[in-house]
Amino acid sequence: MGMLTPTLQHYVAGIEQEITAAMPSTDTLQKTVSEAMAYACEAGGKRLRPLLVLAFAELCGGTAQTAMPYACAIEMIHCYSLVHDDLPCMDNSLLRRGKSSVFAKYGEDMALLAGDGLLTRAFEWGLKPSHVAAAGADRAVEAMAILADAAGINGMVGGQTIDLESEGKSIDMDTLCALQAGKTGALLTAACEMGAVLGGADATAREAARRYGMELGLCFQIIDDILDVTSTAETLGKPVGADEENLKVTYVSLLGLEEAKRLARYHTDEALAALSIFDEKASDLTQMTKALLERSM
Amino acid sequence: MGMLTPTLQHYVAGIEQEITAAMPSTDTLQKTVSEAMAYACEAGGKRLRPLLVLAFAELCGGTAQTAMPYACAIEMIHCYSLVHDDLPCMDNSLLRRGKSSVFAKYGEDMALLAGDGLLTRAFEWGLKPSHVAAAGADRAVEAMAILADAAGINGMVGGQTIDLESEGKSIDMDTLCALQAGKTGALLTAACEMGAVLGGADATAREAARRYGMELGLCFQIIDDILDVTSTAETLGKPVGADEENLKVTYVSLLGLEEAKRLARYHTDEALAALSIFDEKASDLTQMTKALLERSM
Numbered sequence: 001m002g003m004l005t006p007t008l009q010h011y012v013a014g015i016e017q018e019i020t021a022a023m024p025s026t027d028t029l030q031k032t033v034s035e036a037m038a039y040a041c042e043a044g045g046k047r048l049r050p051l052l053v054l055a056f057a058e059l060c061g062g063t064a065q066t067a068m069p070y071a072c073a074i075e076m077i078h079c080y081s082l083v084h085d086d087l088p089c090m091d092n093s094l095l096r097r098g099k100s101s102v103f104a105k106y107g108e109d110m111a112l113l114a115g116d117g118l119l120t121r122a123f124e125w126g127l128k129p130s131h132v133a134a135a136g137a138d139r140a141v142e143a144m145a146i147l148a149d150a151a152g153i154n155g156m157v158g159g160q161t162i163d164l165e166s167e168g169k170s171i172d173m174d175t176l177c178a179l180q181a182g183k184t185g186a187l188l189t190a191a192c193e194m195g196a197v198l199g200g201a202d203a204t205a206r207e208a209a210r211r212y213g214m215e216l217g218l219c220f221q222i223i224d225d226i227l228d229v230t231s232t233a234e235t236l237g238k239p240v241g242a243d244e245e246n247l248k249v250t251y252v253s254l255l256g257l258e259e260a261k262r263l264a265r266y267h268t269d270e271a272l273a274a275l276s277i278f279d280e281k282a283s284d285l286t287q288m289t290k291a292l293l294e295r296s297m
Numbered sequence: 298m299g300m301l302t303p304t305l306q307h308y309v310a311g312i313e314q315e316i317t318a319a320m321p322s323t324d325t326l327q328k329t330v331s332e333a334m335a336y337a338c339e340a341g342g343k344r345l346r347p348l349l350v351l352a353f354a355e356l357c358g359g360t361a362q363t364a365m366p367y368a369c370a371i372e373m374i375h376c377y378s379l380v381h382d383d384l385p386c387m388d389n390s391l392l393r394r395g396k397s398s399v400f401a402k403y404g405e406d407m408a409l410l411a412g413d414g415l416l417t418r419a420f421e422w423g424l425k426p427s428h429v430a431a432a433g434a435d436r437a438v439e440a441m442a443i444l445a446d447a448a449g450i451n452g453m454v455g456g457q458t459i460d461l462e463s464e465g466k467s468i469d470m471d472t473l474c475a476l477q478a479g480k481t482g483a484l485l486t487a488a489c490e491m492g493a494v495l496g497g498a499d500a501t502a503r504e505a506a507r508r509y510g511m512e513l514g515l516c517f518q519i520i521d522d523i524l525d526v527t528s529t530a531e532t533l534g535k536p537v538g539a540d541e542e543n544l545k546v547t548y549v550s551l552l553g554l555e556e557a558k559r560l561a562r563y564h565t566d567e568a569l570a571a572l573s574i575f576d577e578k579a580s581d582l583t584q585m586t587k588a589l590l591e592r593s594m
Binding site: 029031034037084088089107113116117119121124138142144152154165 | 325327328329330331381386387407412416417420421426435437438439441442446448449450451454458459462476479
C-alpha cells in the first residue's frame with residue numbers, strides 16, 4: 001500500500017506465511033469449511049492489526065517470533081468479521097477485495113460456519129501449548145483476554161449492533177464515536193496493547209500503545225469517510241460516494257469536509273505523540289501514520 | 298429431567314444463577330444483542346455440559362466454585378451453536394425448547410451477532426483475570442484450549458460441516474461416527490476433561506474423564522435416535538419420527554432398532570467403567586448415566 005517501510009513490509013510477509021500455516025488441514029471430511037476459512041484469510045488485506053502486534057511487541061522489548069501466533073489470532077478475528085459482515089442478512093456483499101466473498105463462493109451456510117470456525121481458531125491458536133509456552137502463560141492469557149474483550153459485545157460485536165440499530169436513522173456524534181470505537185477502534189487498540197503485553201511492556205509503554213491504537217483507529221475511520229467523498233474509484237479501488245448513497249452518517253456528513261480533515265490531522269498528531277516515548281525506535285510506525293494522513297489531504 | 302440426584306440438581310441451580318450473571322449489561326447502545334445473548338442462555342436446557350465440568354472438577358479434587366466460570370463458558374458455546382443452528386441458512390427453526398428461537402424473536406442479523414457475541418463471551422469469561430487467578434493460569438489456559446479445540450473445526454464446527462455435506466446422502470457408519478463425534482461428542486468430552494484439568498487431575502483421572510465424556514456422547518446420540526422412533530411426542534416434548542421424515546441417517550436407520558439398543562447399552566457400560574476409578578464418589582454421575590439409558594429401553 002506504499003505506506004510501509006521495509007521493516008513493516010517484512011512483518012507483513014511473515015504474517016502471510018504464518019497465517020497460511022495456521023489454517024486447518026483440508027484433507028478431512030470437513031474440507032469445505034476448512035477451504036473457506038483459508039480463502040477468507042488469503043492475501044489481499046492490509047494485515048494492519050497483526051503488523052501492529054508485531055511492531056509493538058518489538059518496541060516493548062519482545063520478539064516478533066513470540067508474538068506471531070497472537071498476530072495471526074487477531075487477523076483471524078478480523079477475517080471472520082468480514083465473512084459474517086458479507087452474509088445476506090448483513091451487507092449481502094458478493095465481492096470482497098475484488099474477489100467473490102466467502103458466502104458468494106461457498107454458500108451462506110458454509111460462510112456462517114467458516115466465520116464461526118475462524119473466530120474459534122483464533123483462540124485455538126493463541127492458547128496452543130507451544131505458543132503459550134513461548135510467550136509465557138501470563139502474557140498469553142492477558143493478550144488473549146484483550147482480544148476477546150475487543151472482539152465481543154463491548155467491542156466489535158457491540159459496534160456492529162449499534163451500526164445495525166442506526167441504519168436509516170440520523171445519529172449524533174456520540175453514537176457515531178461509540179459505533180466506530182466498537183466496529184474498528186477496538187480491534188486496532190487491542191492489536192497495539194496485545195503487542196505491548198507480549199513484549200513485556202511496563203505500564204507507561206502499555207498505555208502509550210493503547211493510546212496510539214485508539215488514535216490510529218479514529219484516523220483510519222475519519223480518513224475513510226473523507227476518501228469516500230474526495231477520492232476517485234480508481235484511486236480507492238472501490239466505489240466512491242457509497243456512504244452518501246446509503247444515507248450513512250459519517251464524520252464528513254456530521255462535521256463537513258474541512259472540519260473532518262482538521263480532526264484527522266488532530267488525531268494523527270495525537271497518535272504520533274503517543275509514539276514519542278519510543279523515540280526513533282518507532283520511526284516505522286511514525287512514517288506509516290503520517291503516510292496514512294497524507295493519503296487524504 | 299428426573300435423572301439428576303440432589304447434588305447434580307444443586308449444580309444446575311448454581312449454573313442458572315451464574316450464567317445469568319455472566320451476561321453483558323443491557324443498559325447500553327448494544328442493548329438488543331445483549332438481550333438476545335441472555336435470551337439464548339435462559340433456563341430451559343439440561344445444562345449437561347456445565348454440570349459435567351463441575352462434577353469432574355470436584356471428583357478430581359477441585360471445587361465447583363473455581364470451575365464455575367469455565368462451566369458457564371462451555372454452556373455459552375453450546376448456546377451460541379444452537380442460535381446459529383436455528384438460522385434460516387441452517388435449520389431455519391422458529392422454535393427452540395418450545396419458545397421462539399433467537400432469530401424468530403430478534404431477527405436474523407441480531408441472531409447472527411448474538412451467536413458471535415456468545416462464542417466470544419465464553420473466552421472473555423474464561424480468560425477474565427479474577428477467574429484465571431482463582432483457577433491458576435496454567436489450568437485456566439489448558440481448560441480454555443480444550444474448549445477452543447472442541448468448539449472449532451476439529452470439533453463442533455467440523456461436525457456441522459460434515460452434517461451439511463451429508464444432507465440427502467446415504468452416509469456410512471464411519472461418517473456418522475465422525476459427524477456425531479464433532480457435533481455432540483466433542484463438547485461433552487471437553488466438559489469432562491476441562492473439569493478434570495481444573496480439579497487438578499493426574500493423567501489417569503484425566504483420561505478416565507475424557508473416556509467417560511466420549512462414551513456419554515455416544516450414548517446420548519444413539520438414545521436420541523432411538524427415542525425419535527420409539528417415543529411419543531408427548532413424552533419427548535418434540536415431534537417424533539422427524540429423522541425418518543428428513544431422510545436423516547441415524548444409528549437406528551443404519552443398524553436397526555435392536556442393534557442400536559444393544560449399542561446404547563454397550564456404551565453405557567463403557568461410560569460406567571470409565572467412572573469406576575472414582576469409586577462411590579462418582580455415584581451421582583453413575584446414577585445419571587443409568588437413568589439416561591433406561592429412558593430409551
